[in-house]
Amino acid sequence: MSAIDQLTREFSRLPGIGPRTALRLVYHLLKRPPDEARRLAGALRDVADRVRPCTRCGNFSEGELCEVCTDAGRDPSTLCVVEEAYEVGAIERTGSYRGLYHVLGGRLSPLDGVGPEELNVAPLLARLEEGTVRELIVATSASVEGEATAVYLEETARPHGVRITRLARGIPVGSDLEYVDGSTIAEALAGRREM
Amino acid sequence: MSVVTTPAVLLRSFNYSETSRILRFYTRDHGVVGVMAKGTRSRSARGGTGLETFASGSLTIHFRAGRDLQTLRDFAPARDRRGLATDVLRFAGASVVAELVLEHGVQEAGPEIFDRLEAALDALAEVPRPALPCRLLQEAWGLVALLGYRPEVERCVQCGADPGADLARFDFGAGGIRCGHCAAGATGPRLGPVARQQIRGFTARIAPGHLERPRAHLRLLSDFVTYHVSGGKPLQSFRFLGSMLRGTAEASDEQGEDAAATAEEPTDEPGGRP
Ligand SMILES: [Zn+2]
Numbered sequence: 001m002s003a004i005d006q007l008t009r010e011f012s013r014l015p016g017i018g019p020r021t022a023l024r025l026v027y028h029l030l031k032r033p034p035d036e037a038r039r040l041a042g043a044l045r046d047v048a049d050r051v052r053p054c055t056r057c058g059n060f061s062e063g064e065l066c067e068v069c070t071d072a073g074r075d076p077s078t079l080c081v082v083e084e085a086y087e088v089g090a091i092e093r094t095g096s097y098r099g100l101y102h103v104l105g106g107r108l109s110p111l112d113g114v115g116p117e118e119l120n121v122a123p124l125l126a127r128l129e130e131g132t133v134r135e136l137i138v139a140t141s142a143s144v145e146g147e148a149t150a151v152y153l154e155e156t157a158r159p160h161g162v163r164i165t166r167l168a169r170g171i172p173v174g175s176d177l178e179y180v181d182g183s184t185i186a187e188a189l190a191g192r193r194e195m
Numbered sequence: 196m197s198v199v200t201t202p203a204v205l206l207r208s209f210n211y212s213e214t215s216r217i218l219r220f221y222t223r224d225h226g227v228v229g230v231m232a233k234g235t236r237s238r239s240a241r242g243g244t245g246l247e248t249f250a251s252g253s254l255t256i257h258f259r260a261g262r263d264l265q266t267l268r269d270f271a272p273a274r275d276r277r278g279l280a281t282d283v284l285r286f287a288g289a290s291v292v293a294e295l296v297l298e299h300g301v302q303e304a305g306p307e308i309f310d311r312l313e314a315a316l317d318a319l320a321e322v323p324r325p326a327l328p329c330r331l332l333q334e335a336w337g338l339v340a341l342l343g344y345r346p347e348v349e350r351c352v353q354c355g356a357d358p359g360a361d362l363a364r365f366d367f368g369a370g371g372i373r374c375g376h377c378a379a380g381a382t383g384p385r386l387g388p389v390a391r392q393q394i395r396g397f398t399a400r401i402a403p404g405h406l407e408r409p410r411a412h413l414r415l416l417s418d419f420v421t422y423h424v425s426g427g428k429p430l431q432s433f434r435f436l437g438s439m440l441r442g443t444a445e446a447s448d449e450q451g452e453d454a455a456a457t458a459e460e461p462t463d464e465p466g467g468r469p
Contacts, residue, residue: 015213108283110290110435111207111297117438144248147280155283 004030056127058103058120059088068092068101075099077134081124081153083107083141087177091139096186099137102127107140107149116152124153128160135163137192141177142167154195165192196259198268201225203254204313205246205270206293208232217264218246219297220254223309226302230256232267245272249279249289249316278320287439288319288331290432295335298425299342311341328409328440329402335416336397344423345398347371348391360388365415367422384415410440 001009004026011022029037053059054066061067068074068088078099082088085103104119127133138153140146154164168191177185201224208218211231218230232246245252252272256265279289292315296308315334322330339345350357351374352366363372365383372391373381386394393403393412406412417433 108286108435110287110432111294112209113431113434115435115438144277144280144286147277148283148286151281151286152283 053085053103057088057101058085058105058123059101060085073098076132078137079124079127079133079135080137080139082139082177083146083149087139090177090180090182091185091189094182094186094189096189099135104140104149107143107145108152109145116156119149121153121156125156125160128157128162133160133162135165137189138164138166138195139177150195164195166195167192196257198255199224199258200253200255202251202309203228203270204251204309204316205248206297208246208248216246218267221296221305221309221312222254223306224304225258226305226308227297227300228254228256228302229264230254230267231264245275246270247272247275247277249276249293250274251276251313251316276316276320279316282324283439284324284327284436285319287432287436288327288334289316291331291335291430291436292316292319292338294430294432295338295342295420295424298420298430308338308341311338326402328413329406331436332397332406332409332412332416333400333402335420336394337400339416339420339424340398342424344370344419346394346419348386348394351377353377358388358391362387363391367418370419370423383418384411410437413437413440 004023007026007029008019008022011017011025012019014022017025029040050062051060052062054061054069055064056069057066059066059068061069063070075098079102080091080097080099081102081104082091083104083106088101088103091097091101102120102124104121104124106114106119108114108116108119128136136153136157138150140149140153150166157164167188201222203220203222206219206221208216211217215231215233218232220228220230222228250272251274252270254270255268257268258265276289279285292312296312311334315338318330318334319327346365347370348363350372351363352369352371353373354377356374356376358372358374361375362385363374364378364381364385365371366373366381367383369381372386390412393406394415396403397412413433413436417429420433421427421429
């Protein structure tokens with residue numbers, strides 16, 4: 001396979017990019033100075049080599065612990081549980097949350113074989129066990145699966161004696177946090193309710 | 196291609212791309228229908244609202260027979276079933292029922308199955324929690340029977356004899372019981388007369404007065420469905436249900452024991468244990 005075909009195929013694996021757009025991207029790179037493409041290649045390699053889950057919260061991280069976990073200015077008594085690591089970014093961009101995170105790595109989904117064992121539930125309970133956390137904010141999606149996951153977490157975390165809250169309504173039902181604007185997330189956080 | 200509108204219940208959805216989802220409905224007029232829904236993942240998506248798992252309503256699609264995925268035109272939800280998410284056991288039970296119908300997968304009109312499915316989801320959302328495992332058994336066996344897989348629990352599949360008060364053994368391959376004389380080779384659980392009566396009741400959606408070992412019954416159902424409905428592949432949601440049942444008081448078969456490991460057979464009542 002030619003180099004052009006190969007890169008086109010790789011691009012077209014990306015979300016939202018069809019074969020035609022992929023080919024356009026390749027031609028664009030070929031028209032630019034070769035260093036630009038090398039920089040892109042380097043950046044891709046760095047992401048693949050350096051970014052991994054934070055060993056404490058599951059957020060994207062370039063070290064053992066992520067930027068949030070190592071920030072001494074964050075409030076360790078509040079823990080916000082999200083489904084996916086990219087949702088940490090969505091909440092961070094609102095600038096209205098100062099606590100820490102915990103990434104589940106998905107949500108309960110029986111037909112996909114995703115139960116509690118497939119999610120980072122045990123590490124979450126271990127963090128609660130440490131005794132620092134006083135409030136658990138459950139920010140799973142506003143879908144049936146996200147709600148069921150929230151209820152499961154609530155039942156599981158309840159014996160640890162922490163306050164458990166859920167994002168206020170306002171996040172459109174069925175939407176991923178990823179697609180919700182910052183002010184809506186900030187409002188949902190501010191209006192969180194006891195579970 | 197034609198535009199088709201049918202009552203439908205959404206049983207499953209997954210993200211296909213950044214903006215699109217694949218939805219699996221059970222519809223009254225066309226059975227199981229897969230639908231590609233473009234642009235439904237973002238907030239402003241038209242027609243995307245109300246596309247929640249277990250919701251039912253009126254589905255309008257661009258339909259072409261024999262095509263794997265139809266195209267979504269609109270879904271007008273009539274009722275959500277968010278109540279199923281307020282309790283993980285209800286959620287698990289509803290998932291079993293949904294997967295059962297999806298695995299059967301027949302793409303033809305099934306008004307009776309549709310109505311039964313709707314009733315099952317409603318029942319699982321509303322039944323008092325202690326009665327949930329029992330109700331799930333009724334609804335799931337009821338659907339299994341309606342889909343055409345009724346287990347033979349009255350007479351021996353080999354000789355036709357009624358085992359009466361004796362133990363019988365379930366033969367998954369034959370889809371029914373074998374009496375003591377014909378039991379050689381059958382590897383299914385032993386079933387006493389009460390358990391057999393209970394299973395007969397479940398397929399007719401009759402609740403037994405009291406169910407001592409719901410988990411053993413659920414295991415038999417799961418194995419039966421694996422063998423007959425889903426082509427040898429266990430339903431994912433049965434495994435999920437099992438993990439949710441672990442530790443719940445109302446569904447444990449024996450106190451202090453992990454029933455999943457020990458109770459292999461729904462041989463509860465008289466003459467139950469070999
Ligand atoms: Zn971290």
